[in-house]
Amino acid sequence: MRETIHLNFDWYFTQKFKEEHLRDFKNLIGFIKVDIPHTDLRLPFNYLPEKFNEVISTYKKTLFIKEEWQNKNLNLIFEGVGHAADVYLDDKFIFRNEGGYNRFRIDITDYVSFGKEHILTVVVDNHENKNIPPFGHRVDYLGYGGIYREVYLDVLEVEHILGAYLSNPDIDTNLINFKVESTTIKGEYRIEVLYKGASLYEGWFPLTDFVSEFWVDLPEKMLWDIDNPNLYDIRIGLHVDSKLKDEIEVRFGFRSVKFRKDGFYLNGKKLKLRGLNRHQSYPYVGYAMPKSAQMKDADILKYDLSLNIARTSHYPQSKHFLNRCDEIGLLVFEEIPGWQHIGGQEFKENTLKNVEAMIKRDFNHPSIIIWGVRINESLDDHDLYVKTNELARKLDPTRPTGGVRYLHNSEFLEDVYTFNDFIHSGENQALSDPDFVKKGVPYLVTEYNGHMYPTKKYDTERIRVEHALRHYRVINAASMSDRISGTIGWCMSDYNTHDDFGSGDNICYHGVLDMFRLPKYASFIYSAQQKDKPVLEVLSTLNVGDYPMSLQTEIQIATNLDYIKFYKDEYCIGTFYPEKDSKLPSPLVTINDFIGDLLIENEGLSRKDAEKVKRIFRLIPKYTTGLPLRYKIMMFLIMKKYRIKMSDAVNLYYKYNNPSPNYRFEGYLDGKLVKTVVKEYVKKTKYHIEADSRELEIDTTYDVTKIVVSKHDQNGNILPYAFDAFTVKVAGGLEVIGPKTLALSAGETAFWVKTTGVSDAGSVSVSFDEEELTIDFKIKRR
Numbered sequence: 001m002r003e004t005i006h007l008n009f010d011w012y013f014t015q016k017f018k019e020e021h022l023r024d025f026k027n028l029i030g031f032i033k034v035d036i037p038h039t040d041l042r043l044p045f046n047y048l049p050e051k052f053n054e055v056i057s058t059y060k061k062t063l064f065i066k067e068e069w070q071n072k073n074l075n076l077i078f079e080g081v082g083h084a085a086d087v088y089l090d091d092k093f094i095f096r097n098e099g100g101y102n103r104f105r106i107d108i109t110d111y112v113s114f115g116k117e118h119i120l121t122v123v124v125d126n127h128e129n130k131n132i133p134p135f136g137h138r139v140d141y142l143g144y145g146g147i148y149r150e151v152y153l154d155v156l157e158v159e160h161i162l163g164a165y166l167s168n169p170d171i172d173t174n175l176i177n178f179k180v181e182s183t184t185i186k187g188e189y190r191i192e193v194l195y196k197g198a199s200l201y202e203g204w205f206p207l208t209d210f211v212s213e214f215w216v217d218l219p220e221k222m223l224w225d226i227d228n229p230n231l232y233d234i235r236i237g238l239h240v241d242s243k244l245k246d247e248i249e250v251r252f253g254f255r256s257v258k259f260r261k262d263g264f265y266l267n268g269k270k271l272k273l274r275g276l277n278r279h280q281s282y283p284y285v286g287y288a289m290p291k292s293a294q295m296k297d298a299d300i301l302k303y304d305l306s307l308n309i310a311r312t313s314h315y316p317q318s319k320h321f322l323n324r325c326d327e328i329g330l331l332v333f334e335e336i337p338g339w340q341h342i343g344g345q346e347f348k349e350n351t352l353k354n355v356e357a358m359i360k361r362d363f364n365h366p367s368i369i370i371w372g373v374r375i376n377e378s379l380d381d382h383d384l385y386v387k388t389n390e391l392a393r394k395l396d397p398t399r400p401t402g403g404v405r406y407l408h409n410s411e412f413l414e415d416v417y418t419f420n421d422f423i424h425s426g427e428n429q430a431l432s433d434p435d436f437v438k439k440g441v442p443y444l445v446t447e448y449n450g451h452m453y454p455t456k457k458y459d460t461e462r463i464r465v466e467h468a469l470r471h472y473r474v475i476n477a478a479s480m481s482d483r484i485s486g487t488i489g490w491c492m493s494d495y496n497t498h499d500d501f502g503s504g505d506n507i508c509y510h511g512v513l514d515m516f517r518l519p520k521y522a523s524f525i526y527s528a529q530q531k532d533k534p535v536l537e538v539l540s541t542l543n544v545g546d547y548p549m550s551l552q553t554e555i556q557i558a559t560n561l562d563y564i565k566f567y568k569d570e571y572c573i574g575t576f577y578p579e580k581d582s583k584l585p586s587p588l589v590t591i592n593d594f595i596g597d598l599l600i601e602n603e604g605l606s607r608k609d610a611e612k613v614k615r616i617f618r619l620i621p622k623y624t625t626g627l628p629l630r631y632k633i634m635m636f637l638i639m640k641k642y643r644i645k646m647s648d649a650v651n652l653y654y655k656y657n658n659p660s661p662n663y664r665f666e667g668y669l670d671g672k673l674v675k676t677v678v679k680e681y682v683k684k685t686k687y688h689i690e691a692d693s694r695e696l697e698i699d700t701t702y703d704v705t706k707i708v709v710s711k712h713d714q715n716g717n718i719l720p721y722a723f724d725a726f727t728v729k730v731a732g733g734l735e736v737i738g739p740k741t742l743a744l745s746a747g748e749t750a751f752w753v754k755t756t757g758v759s760d761a762g763s764v765s766v767s768f769d770e771e772e773l774t775i776d777f778k779i780k781r782r
Contacts, residue, residue: 002246003155007061008036008701009757011147015040017056017123025091025119031060035702039288040082040124040146045515045738046505048142048496053286059122059147063089067115073156073183076106079319080149081124082287083132088121098132098350100143101315101337102357122147130343133351133375134314137341140501140508141279141314144286149318150701159184160246161238165363167398171256171267174218180236181211187240191216194233223267224253224366226308229329231366251326253366259400259416259442264485266331266369273331273486274475274529275309276301276512277447279495280317282752283515284738286496290701291320293752296692298324300517301492306530309369311446311488314339314376316358325367333418333446333488334362335372335404336388342378351375355388359395370416370444371396374403377420380411389413404446408437416485420447424470430477434484443484448474450490450510454503455522457514458720458746461546465539465556468521471512472588475525479583493517516750518708524558528586535560535586536667536675541720544659551621554592561667561674564589569662571598595656603652609638617657677715684714685722689766689773696762699782702755704737707775709766710748718747724768732762733779755779 012031020027040057065074078085083100086093089111097104112118126145128135135143162181169177180189185207193201193216205214222230230253237247258265264273278297282289298321301307309331312321316334325332336354355373362368373388385403392401400415406422417438424430434443455467471489478487493511502508507515512522519527524537537558544550557564559578566573573596579587595617599610616631627635639649667675688710696703711722725743728736730753737752753764760781765774 001157001244002160002248005153005155006700007063007151007153010061011036011038012060013038013040013057015055015057017058021058021060021121021123022088022091025060025088025121028060031058034059036151037148037288037290037701038146039144039148039285040126041286042284042738043144043286043496045283046496046507048506050499053142053145054127055145056123056125056127057145059124061120063118063120063153065112065114065116065118069155070114071158072109073107073158073160074109074112075154075156076108076120076151077103077154078106078122078147078149078151079103080287081122081147082126082145083135083143084125084127084129085147086123086125088123089118098129099337099354099357100132100145101317102354103361104357131346131350133337133343133347133354134339134341136343136347138498138500139339139341140497141339142281142286142496142498144281144288146286146288148286148288150290152700157245159187159238159240161236161248163360164236164248164250165360165396166234166250166252167396168254168256169398171223171254174221174254176216176218176234176252177213178205178216178236179211179213182207182238182246183210184238184240185209187238187245189214190235190237190239192235192237193218194235195222195230200232221254224255224326224329225267226271226329226331229253229327229366231326250364251323252364253326255366257369257399259370259444259485261440261442262482264444271308271486272479273309273444273488274478274526275307275311275331275333275486275488276305276526277311277313277488277491278317278321279313279491279493280315280321281495289752290704291318291699292693292696293704293706294318294320295324296706297321297492297517298328298330300513302328302330303530303532304519305492305512305523305526306528307526309333309486309488310492311335311372313447313491316354316362319361322362322365322367326365330367331369332365332367333370333372333402333444334358334368335374335376335402338375338378340375340377342375342381342384348384351384352387352391355391356395359392363396368399370400370402370418372404372418373401373414374405376404377406380407382411382413385411385413400442402444402446410438412438412441416442416444418444418446420490421445422448422450422452424448424474425452426466426470430473431481431484431487434481445474445478445484445487447490448487451501451508454509455520456503456509456746457518457520458723461540461543461720464521468525468539468558469556471522472525476582476584476587514745516708517706518748518750521558525588528558528560529584531560531585534667534669534675536564536665536677538665538677538679540679541717542659542663542679549621553618554590557589557591557665558586559589559667560586561669562671563668564591565666565668566591567662567664567666568594568596570664571596598656603642605638605642609641613638613652617653620653620657677717679717680713680715682713682719685719686712686714687724687766687768687771687773688712689764689775691764691775691777694775695778695780696755697780697782698755698757702757703779704752704754705777706750706752707764707766708748708750709742709744709773711744712747720746722747726766726768729765729767730762731765732777733757733759734762734764734777736764
């Protein structure tokens, strides 16, 4: 029977490879002890010297081969190593892998001595090799190094299962098609189908070849979709001569996907796709984050940002991320590694290998609805992309292919025209006409915004608001077009990059979240599209001094509530509703009146004249004494009508346009008040500390959790210009990932802590000048 030995603890590492690491392979002088996932270089948050992260490093691990494993097959599996790995057992070279995002498997059976200890050595080369996608030219992201995904040893019988690929070609049936690959042509497969732990089906099927195909017809089925991601656990047991030789478990979901000219259909129902691109990188450690962090990103996309699709830009991502997408109903566009550049023959061969590795690894994920088989934003290459599409369709005839480009009327070899649309620059149209880009084909926007309007979390308010509005305009435009299957924006979170991109500090500030996954205003545009919990986010501090000439003429509110009542100094200015000409679930609410009926009630103006005066008041900060003539005449006539002196008119302006110390926003749903936001002058401040989880679990590797530190006013509003410094101390079984001296950035920041295995409890304290906050954790082992 299959036995899996996880090999993620107690590795030895040195950052600089030397030839003596291979000759004197048992010598660990100069090595430090590390656990996997691991980055080969702890990076600064920003300002990374170019090529700084390109190193050749050495990893070693003691591997004891049990005597009882004789006559077994031993497979060593690496989930991901960046970006070239030479693997040695003792002093023997046994394998080389090129590609930082593919799982690779090594049969070490013939290299081991049973009952003895071996030294496994992995030489990891993180240089940007021109033959390994995405490298060879400019790349707008870093290719981090290290053994950054898990490692394990499969101990197998000689007769074992190599892979299983399950599908339901016709959603109107309850049939599951099985293609199971094994090392033998003799025996039977026992199939058991379980739903929520209960057995629904059991059957036996004879092997017909090294790849056996058969069908299972269930008595009933539950569909997998974004609201009800029903998953079946399917056990496949290989029996030879009535003995169980191997068993694997595959998760399966019944669902159908179809891109048409009029949109995307999931299980025959039209669904507007709304998503963001995700890089799998994190501050300080690059790609090296374990299961819980990968799963958390999926949760953020689905639950915090209310999205229904993510694109794995620009490479296949962690199995834990994809597993979580299956579990929560988050659709995925997965693509091969690459960024604009197509290299030589070896590069192209590696590209084809990447297509095969991606599809074989991830075939059984119901969340994946399309394969990206073209180098992101590359030029047309007929011969290469004929091959990638043919290979994808051969390996998986059930899913469509896409090829992300920025080209109009590009050669269309895929099933869906996937297009990066950066036409929107603020005042112009939000999206291109699909039929102008490529006429009459299924069409999906795979990037927008991003570099067109980089925005830092600590930028001035008007920049952060405009960033949010640009995202809103695009998804709003897409909501009103049946020709656009959906939009996947650039991007989820900020990320490190090379010198020739970003803001000069090696960060692209393109995310709706920062690198720590903390929200910018733009994120609230997306989170408001949900119905699960009330959202009321006022995209302003109501401090007019943050605007040129102290001119703030309107406020945007991202909300999923029915209407907003707006109060100024306890007076209800008015009730404001979402935009009417939108098909989004939750359009924006715009407040552009700060006076309401006060001119009518207090000054005796008619409603018509009051509206004229409010219009003039809104223009005065812009034009000062140089009002356009028509408005001067309008004001003169009103002053004459109501016998208002000039001095009284000036006083009237300041009476109704002085910033208020007290604004209140009440959000109503079905006529009931469900959420209130108060904006007023800061009277008190308070620090706050919060963790994603207070319980960590050491399983096949270490665990992590994110801790957010923030500063609020008396109403719970984050203070956007707070940059207070603090230090971090940990105790027990925890350590900090990154530096221990930090500062708030726009009122909040975050860091991760990881388990060390030395204790079943831990604590984290953050110390400001006059205050210390502590949070305690439980740590369990599985």
